[in-house]
Amino acid sequence: MTVENDAIAEVARRFAESIHAERTATLEALAAEREAAQRLLAALRREHERQSASATGAFVAGLVVGAALGFAAVALFNPRSGNETRQRLAARASSVRQSFAERLRAAIAAGQRAAAEREQELWREYRKRLSEPPPDSAA
Structure with a gap:
């Protein structure tokens, strides 16, 4: 019976090691995914800030050009x-x-x-x- 008990204990030990290894691999994969998601969010924030700055510049340029064209039209066509x-x-x-x-x-x-x-x-x-x-x- 001890051989049988030893075999069961060995199987249980291997099973526990297998579960532990699987758990460790899963936690490492989740940590890597979290890090990748954080890098992606940081890149998206930088891109959003770049586009906002670009859009503000375009708006100001459009405002200045529109004002200049309006002034020129009034100056040219005002009788x-x-x-x-x-x-x-x-x-x-x-x-x-x-x-x-x-x-x-x-x-x-x-x-x-x-x-x-x-x-x-x-x-x-x-x-x-x-x-x-x-x-x-x-x-």
Whole structure:
């Protein structure tokens, strides 16, 4: 029976060693995969930063080119002189300011009228309450 027990013990030992070796190989493979994934993420971050910087540069360049083309188009196709254009823009700005000022004055006046009406209403209610007899406290 000891030969049998020794054989079973040997098989169990080999089986345990096999499982241990398999576990070690799996852990090493997982560690290698994790490291590779971290390197990939770092490379993707660098590429994203490079593309963001490139896109920002392209946007600024497009903005500058668009502004220059717009200025050139206005300068070439505007039938008025520079002084005449400035005077017209100043007149428009002045009318907009006046329009705003008029609307603001009208809004303030409406607010003052509403406040005066509400004040009169409150005074009427106050006088009415004063003229009423006090409620019976015996009830």
